[in-house]
Amino acid sequence: MTDRKLQTYIQSLEKIDTSELYGKDFLLTWEKGAQELEAVFHTADILKIMHAGGIPAQIFKSGMAVSIFRDKSTRTRFSFAGAANLLGLQVQDLDEEKSQIAHGETVRETAVMISFLTEVIGIRDDMFIGEGNRYMREVAAAVEDAYNQGILHRRPSLVNLQCDLDHPTQSMADLLHLRHFEGSPEKLAGKKVAMSWAYSPSYGKPLSVPQGIITLFTRYGMDVVLAHPPGYNLLEDTLRTAEKHADLSGGSFRVTTNMKDAFEDADIVYPKSWAPFSVMEKRTELLGAGDKDGLKKLETRCLEENRRYIDWHCDDDLMALTKGGKALYMHCLPADISGVSCQQGEVSSSVFEKYRNQTYLEAGNKPFIIAAMMLLSKVKDPAAVLSDLVKKAL
Amino acid sequence: MTDRKLQTYIQSLEKIDTSELYGKDFLLTWEKGAQELEAVFHTADILKIMHAGGIPAQIFKSGMAVSIFRDKSTRTRFSFAGAANLLGLQVQDLDEEKSQIAHGETVRETAVMISFLTEVIGIRDDMFIGEGNRYMREVAAAVEDAYNQGILHRRPSLVNLQCDLDHPTQSMADLLHLRHFEGSPEKLAGKKVAMSWAYSPSYGKPLSVPQGIITLFTRYGMDVVLAHPPGYNLLEDTLRTAEKHADLSGGSFRVTTNMKDAFEDADIVYPKSWAPFSVMEKRTELLGAGDKDGLKKLETRCLEENRRYIDWHCDDDLMALTKGGKALYMHCLPADISGVSCQQGEVSSSVFEKYRNQTYLEAGNKPFIIAAMMLLSKVKDPAAVLSDLVKKAL
């Protein structure tokens, strides 16, 4: 059974040209072609079935997977560690004292110093607009150059574990969940998705999740509606990308400031808080200047601003507006659940409770998506390598 | 030689029914039957001999062993890490900011999020009366449910690395030491054990070690005397359990407020500090309320209370009262050694010095006890698996 399923998946993977992933970084989904994404989804599914069946997937005998978290993280840290371990790599954390903006020689040097025996680098840096992705590219350029100069034996590949622009391991784990939930990838076209802002008493949540969702989901013919209060807009570039993707895929993309409008007849809803764009920009500026008082004031102002939209709350009434009252609720977790993890938050406990297992299943894709990205960047012929592993085990 | 010894041990293990350990957590020794404990002791011995002989014991190709320490720890951390590594698992620490009481969705969700690629979870949570063990059961329920829902491929098993009720990896490491020290398990019956409170200038040591000792040692026909000053009583339930065990095993259990009474004619002495029960209860309450001033005052009061019993000190005079003046001194380490690690503590340097190597040997059992608990919870036929590993190596 496992064997048959695996053979089918591996045969499909065999038909996909993965050469554009080999030796490359995975930084933004919109830099990758449709077949590259397809290869990631397939490989993640294969690795998941292998893990469920107890089939070892260690393509490495040794080597390190370095993680750089410039922001606290439990989930992503464990997903990355699990993925690395699955493939035979040893995680080594580079713990930076605190979130900081560093460039130039410091970044270049550190990047090389941590890479002598390193196969993969995972970076999470989502706190500053205009910084996270730029930092990743500096690290990538440094290891690329060091490899070309003969300083590094191998060129570690980067996986974006969340930046200011995109959160590819999250959005792809989400989409993989949808593919399974709907039964097949083909069934996604025509589905209405409400990617909506929701109220949260917390402050400064990054924009990368909604940006990741609107840019990725629009590629699959879905009708994506982005809803948020005035001032909570996303980065202009990601809106343009979502529009372009919708055009190309036969889907649609539009923005509304009305949560109900977005939920109406939706097949999928993704209500989630994020910070106002202007706050994120201001914060980057204040942090750069080390202005602690300014940051404190900004936080107060932001929380007050949030409170104006406390009714952006995913409850049973809102869910009743969705297609048959039965839209799939999605979330990247942890959700701010009213009366559970906070007084008033993004979602009512009644709604969350109904979909809790679905959100857990959704999250369960992430280690395998990360492992797939790692594997495809380090292995020239993934179908053959995976096929060998399966044969050896069965 | 190694080969012969191993064969004997493995043959003995083969005769033990380990089905009640397979797929189960190890939370409290008194929830386990005699043969389950026997299986752990045997497996620990086998793994120890294998390690001494350089025989690999990696039953896992990959997978994570998650450790959750809600209290500082060096020894237990290294024991857990060593055990995981011995079996082929990768340790991943879940570091919580500080000791905290968390329940409900937060615990459930975190438990699942850290478990997608996890085989074993080790938890140390011993700071709050009524909390540590309860927290472990919440984690266990969460992963059990997630496994049943198909969210987790495997159900990670839990190992209690110390809670408010029991410290099973310690008490079993201690008992294993006694088995070896006395020459055979049969020789334990009739031995007098003094589990005694002793003075320490430190504050708030958990009750789980003495509770673990009195509940476990009474199962083997020993005469266990618990000695402590008024007010330093243990949890009522554990006293009842010790009494019941003594009745069943033909041993005895009694409580005294006289340290000399306990030491008189004792074969084994275990002098160790712990906090007064009422202080632990009060602390749980104050911590829950976040009352920092109250906690400060409680600490002062507790240290003053301790000082009244500064003469509860294991010195040569006290040791002279034991059987032939030669009782075995035991300790879970680190001991508060007078004139060495503190001015005046639990034990004189003269006594400690004599037994130092014995306490080190005692501690050396712990990684193997933990590894045994892990292995028996994940392997259906441990004798066959271990036998295969030995055959492959020799």
Added chain:
Amino acid sequence: MTDRKLQTYIQSLEKIDTSELYGKDFLLTWEKGAQELEAVFHTADILKIMHAGGIPAQIFKSGMAVSIFRDKSTRTRFSFAGAANLLGLQVQDLDEEKSQIAHGETVRETAVMISFLTEVIGIRDDMFIGEGNRYMREVAAAVEDAYNQGILHRRPSLVNLQCDLDHPTQSMADLLHLRHFEGSPEKLAGKKVAMSWAYSPSYGKPLSVPQGIITLFTRYGMDVVLAHPPGYNLLEDTLRTAEKHADLSGGSFRVTTNMKDAFEDADIVYPKSWAPFSVMEKRTELLGAGDKDGLKKLETRCLEENRRYIDWHCDDDLMALTKGGKALYMHCLPADISGVSCQQGEVSSSVFEKYRNQTYLEAGNKPFIIAAMMLLSKVKDPAAVLSDLVKKAL
């Protein structure tokens, strides 16, 4: 190609008697004979070629490599982790709260408690004059004794990752770099090396790098000139050792207070800041006494003292004085680069830029030097073991 090169190296290693490294610690280069150092260089080269060629070097199936850092570290931490991983060991960090001076039972006990499943211990403790190396020897004595008493199955070997006296993994990585840079070990004799103090706005850098360089480089017939301002002298013993080594090798060693004098006609320059000896001594005293105010004042005084020598700066003018204006610039990294990592530091950006890749290559030796030290302390017949690994892979 890889095959041929490896065979040559392994054949050379085969001829070296490595028995004095087996089962021993690596604490100071000047305690090791010429052939022991040669064995480390050879083994490092072999491991490096194997890694470049993707040949697994895992001599261990399991086991831990414990790292004890009593000072912050990224580079050395990653080098140690990489080395351990390369050989199949699992790193486990013993993180101490802060730099501290501990002796006696505490050190002995901790040393044993972390060693039950440990093959190698790496220690960095460079903050206190008279302490770091002494601490390592206490740890070594503790594990030696515990092994002899049958408490430990194996005797973990220690690697000095930097102490108050020496920084052997650095100086040997540096020398290995020179061997490759010059084309062969024989070409080092007669080369002039300027090991020079240089200005830095930071405080309290250890003396172990310059001490390591002058004691090691003088063994290879080089003409080593140590330059520093008055008061920045090194430990007397290391100066005596450098003199003795120079005498024996046909090289020379002298001290100057003139940076230009040192650079004049030099083949190699190593400009690097360190703290004045008297400051390091005073600091040890103040830290021991817990005198925070005194420490603060000492820092201020030290930085002021440093500033008097702000012209000790490695710039193009100074480099022009070297042999053909083309001396090799070396540094242990991170360098304080003027206008880049600080306003005014050890080296101009123009000089650093020219040699950046060389310093990276230099640093790239370190994980392999550490791995070589580990391997040679744990393997009786390294040539045979490495040869087997290569045969299995090719």
